[in-house]
Amino acid sequence: MAKQNDFFDSVYQVVRLIPEGRVTSYGAIANYLGAARSSRMVGYAMNASFNEMPPVPAHRVVNRNGQLSGRKHFEHPFKMQELLEAEGIQVEDDAVVGFQELFWDPFSLEG
């Protein structure tokens, strides 16, 4: 049994479940993992997500305000916005337009 105890790996699995054209927040992922207090770790995990396989759609993860807080950690500061726009998500002032509407909750999978 592979030890999937790693918090990061758990985060990656959830992030990969984010549908295209949708976004979620770090806190939502942490909450889904039962670690609502570890929301910072979620973002921290994304920093290492670039080395993960398959690649994790980190661009679909924003903070609770819908701001692209982690855009500076991408290849280019604007890469995150481009990826979002490529999926039909409008980004304005480094924030997702209609974030609340595009927000995707991991719990929506269960029902």
Add this chain to the structure above:
DNA sequence: AAGGTGACAGTTT
């Protein structure tokens, strides 16, 4: 081994 870091979030001033 111990301390510092940080792509957040909630609370307080």
Add this chain to the structure above:
DNA sequence: TAAACTGCCACCT
């Protein structure tokens, strides 16, 4: 109202 502070905890050096 907005801005600033603290808590938080798994990973990294």
